[in-house]
Amino acid sequence: MSSKGLSVLAVTSEGTRDTEEWIAKKQAKYAYAYSKNGSLGRFLGVGGIPHAALIDSEGLVVWTGSPFQIDEKQVEALLSGALTKPLWEWPAAARAAKSAYVRGQVGTALAEARKLAPNDGGAEVVAAIEAQVAARVQNLELEWRRGNYLAVEDAAKQAKTRYAGLPQLAQIEALAKQVEAAPNAAQILAAQRKIQKLREEKPSKRKDREKAQDELRKLLLEFPGTYVAQEADELIQDLARLK
Amino acid sequence: MKYSSFVSVLALVAGLAQPASAQVGMRLPAKVELEQFTQTKATSFEDYHGRALLIEFFAFW
Numbered sequence: 001m002s003s004k005g006l007s008v009l010a011v012t013s014e015g016t017r018d019t020e021e022w023i024a025k026k027q028a029k030y031a032y033a034y035s036k037n038g039s040l041g042r043f044l045g046v047g048g049i050p051h052a053a054l055i056d057s058e059g060l061v062v063w064t065g066s067p068f069q070i071d072e073k074q075v076e077a078l079l080s081g082a083l084t085k086p087l088w089e090w091p092a093a094a095r096a097a098k099s100a101y102v103r104g105q106v107g108t109a110l111a112e113a114r115k116l117a118p119n120d121g122g123a124e125v126v127a128a129i130e131a132q133v134a135a136r137v138q139n140l141e142l143e144w145r146r147g148n149y150l151a152v153e154d155a156a157k158q159a160k161t162r163y164a165g166l167p168q169l170a171q172i173e174a175l176a177k178q179v180e181a182a183p184n185a186a187q188i189l190a191a192q193r194k195i196q197k198l199r200e201e202k203p204s205k206r207k208d209r210e211k212a213q214d215e216l217r218k219l220l221l222e223f224p225g226t227y228v229a230q231e232a233d234e235l236i237q238d239l240a241r242l243k
Numbered sequence: 244m245k246y247s248s249f250v251s252v253l254a255l256v257a258g259l260a261q262p263a264s265a266q267v268g269m270r271l272p273a274k275v276e277l278e279q280f281t282q283t284k285a286t287s288f289e290d291y292h293g294r295a296l297l298i299e300f301f302a303f304w
Contacts, residue, residue, distance in 0.1 A: 007294045009285075011277065014302050022303030023281075031283030032301070039276055045266050046300050055296040059271040067299055075297065083293035088284040102292050132293065199268050231268075238267065 005057065005082025006075065007031070013038040057082040057132070081135040085128040091121035097129075106133060107164040137168045140175060147227030149179045150192035191219050191228045199235055209239045 010032035012019055023032070035041060044053045044064055052067035056078050063074060090098050093116055101109035110129045116122025136155075143151040156176035163169040179185055198216065203209045216232040216239075223229050275288040285291060 005295050006297065007285075007291055008297045008299065009283070009291065010299045010301050012301050012303070014304075016279065019303045029282060031280070031285065033277040033280045033288075035277050037276055039272075040298070041300055043266065043272060044298070044300075049300055049302045051300040053266075053298045055271060055298065057293050057295050061266050061269050061271065064266055070297070075295075078295035082295040086285070086294055087290045087292060088286070102289055196268070202266075234267075 001075065001079065002086075003084060005079045005084050007086060009033060011035050011040060013041060054078060058136075081132060081139050083128055083132050085124055090125055091116075093117075093120035094122065094125050097125060101129070104158070104162055105164070106162050107166045107169070111165060133163065133166060133168050137171050140172060144175050144178065147188070148192075149182065149185060149188050149227075150196070152176055152179045153189060188223065188226070188228055191223060192231065195219065195228070195231045195235055203239070209242060213239055 008030060010030050011034075012032065013035050016034065019034075022028075041051075044051070044061065050067050052065065052070060053061055054063040054070070054074065056062050058081070062078065063070075087098055087101070094113060097109045097112035097116075100106075100112055106129060110126065110133070113122050113125040113129060116125070140152060140155050152172075152175050156172055156179075159169050159172040163172065179189075182188075195216065198212045201208075201212070203212055213236050216236045219232040220229050220236075223232075277288045280286055280290075
């Protein structure tokens with residue numbers, strides 16, 4: 001799936017010497033890196049080994065759990081909007097494009113890539129960026145149809161910087177206007193922000209988790225059959241699984 | 244290396260499956276501190292920018 005946009009990275013917080021010996025002994029061939037301070041594992045709630053996480057192409061955590069429970073369809077769903085040509089495969093001449101891309105300035109990255117001479121490999125970079133931008137706008141239209149107003153609002157906030165000079169900027173701004181004009185948009189956005197806040201707070205005490213679940217149940221009743229209700233229900237279940 | 248083979252290797256260090264967590268729906272921190280990238284041409288986590296990513300935590304024991 002690499003050519004479709006998926007990368008796999010193994011991460012360990014163990015010591016280098018023991019790990020290198022183990023890798024050599026097992027003849028493991030996969031990409032790996034060290035997390036010496038363990039911060040990534042803490043962020044992703046790793047409580048035991050093995051543990052896995054799926055991250056979408058915009059850095060959003062979409063799943064965590066046992067690697068044995070990964071659903072291939074879930075992985076495939078992540079590929080829409082992912083960069084098909086990883087940054088380390090971009091030609092050296094595309095340095096300016098890469099730098100802009102990493103800063104989140106996709107429009108500038110595309111403009112820089114288009115400046116490259118044909119034999120500098122610019123066409124492949126241009127194709128990869130164009131495909132990603134088109135897919136991301138398509139995904140955003142899907143989120144709008146699902147009722148995920150917050151995703152549209154968040155994308156619109158970043159769009160001016162991210163997609164400057166691209167026709168997709170106008171498409172995203174048009175979606176944002178549709179959100180603004182939708183019935184109960186302000187209430188729905190407020191409910192989504194509340195769910196986001198509760199998710200980020202990650203209450204460690206049982207009493208606080210129960211309080212959060214009560215608030216989420218209220219949102220379930222207030223917004224039945226909507227994307228808000230779906231998000232609230234998922235978080236209620238996630239909080240119930242935490243010990 | 245096929246994904247299934249990758250998981251099989253990790254099975255050698257199997258532990259208990261962890262439940263889904265409330266981290267789902269959150270964005271990774273702007274700076275992810277990883278080092279010594281090995282068996283890849285990536286040299287920093289930044290190089291994975293824009294890619295869909297499967298992160299597997301493992302230990303040698």
